[in-house]
Amino acid sequence: MSIGLDAARTIIAGVREAGANQGLQPLTVVVLDAGGHVLAVEREDGSSNKRFEIAFGKAHGALSLGRGSRALMARAEQQPFFIASVTAAIGGALVPVPGGVLIRGTDGAVLGAVGVTGDTSDNDEIAAVAGIEQAGLAAQVD
Amino acid sequence: MSIGLDAARTIIAGVREAGANQGLQPLTVVVLDAGGHVLAVEREDGSSNKRFEIAFGKAHGALSLGRGSRALMARAEQQPFFIASVTAAIGGALVPVPGGVLIRGTDGAVLGAVGVTGDTSDNDEIAAVAGIEQAGLAAQVD
């Protein structure tokens, strides 16, 4: 099972509202379905060119390993060669810093992931969680 | 110059409204800025996994060569080796069938591109044009 486009749009709206309320830098938000495929994206004006690729890499890396991207950062700090090798093995889309958050349903099933980039990684993650919760779903950051 | 996120969202809403009104299959819509970078995406429920990549390839191919993707199809029919070689030269993101449409401003400048996929290529293109025109901009299909 996977979230659909309506939920993805609710999440994006929630992320952007959180960013605006907290005065964050322009954000880029990517929502992926459970299969790791793009459902919806919005890149705010003033973002640099490759923010889609970075947000996608956070969310895609999270789904690839079944952990929020904060956990991937911890692993990168312990075993950088592991994260480097997985990044190559999966084709390059794995960005191991906070801001890639798993979306779980009320029964715990993984329904997709959100990737956010634009401000500090910690703030990106806070906004991602806010968006997921606004859709009535559960967020897993690590 | 390039369109911003608000215009991109208006275009997506217009494309989806056109698809719904005409009973088209689920659509995926990608809007790129003038530099070929993702601004906004929506993939409707029921779409297959890689529809983002296909819609991206239509729009990215159009911006790469400065022609709507219908013109790239005509070139592919005449010189398939040319389109194959350009696809390799630019890294793979060029899908030469209708549905990749350039967005031009009132002064004629290229402001970005829309890529649509999901129904027949001809219908994809009709929906793309409808979305661009709903935003008060001009569409170039070939």
Place this chain on the structure above:
Amino acid sequence: MSIGLDAARTIIAGVREAGANQGLQPLTVVVLDAGGHVLAVEREDGSSNKRFEIAFGKAHGALSLGRGSRALMARAEQQPFFIASVTAAIGGALVPVPGGVLIRGTDGAVLGAVGVTGDTSDNDEIAAVAGIEQAGLAAQVD
């Protein structure tokens, strides 16, 4: 042996002058040394995004096989699978239509190549030859 930057700049100026005199579309000109490495590039205003990659592919393909890109087009028409396989084998930078022209010295040695794109392939080639001749060197188109 290879041409140097001064000769490359003379060639680019000559290509652009030929384009302006004949009212061609905006041109992109790439000059490579004998090793196939970039020496100088100019992309005129109004060119689409990936014109550097296309011009590079014409010149790089020519040097890769030791023939002007017009000869590569003839081969692509006869044996498309050969050109497709070479394109993959050399990493993608081979665009087999006219406009990639070898630069030869007075003793016949290959000194580099010019790639031009923006107008029709035939016109691109005419401008490339004009630039090479303006630098007092010999052009090989096939």
Place this chain on the structure above:
Amino acid sequence: MSIGLDAARTIIAGVREAGANQGLQPLTVVVLDAGGHVLAVEREDGSSNKRFEIAFGKAHGALSLGRGSRALMARAEQQPFFIASVTAAIGGALVPVPGGVLIRGTDGAVLGAVGVTGDTSDNDEIAAVAGIEQAGLAAQVD
């Protein structure tokens, strides 16, 4: 908005003049538009083969993340895995040492980037800034 070819040529002339005045090693200068696409390149005689790719990577990395490449070096020193992963996510063209400098207009908008390589990274950056300022534009190094 983006700079055009005339401004790009002025910047290259300024970089090379700065290099000559300070007795720097042979320089390669790449100017990209705001979308990260090549506008103009010059590689001085005596440069090694892949200097274009290095200068491109400095400028392209800067535009990808919206920071001068000096800031990317600082991030690489703190979180090498982050820079490694972004490099993979954007397709490889990111060289995180000084010499990739954002070009900003008088209103602060990003208009493109310059990449310089050939001497020490610090000297490459000094020359890049000199070129941008010679064109009456503002340089952002980090």
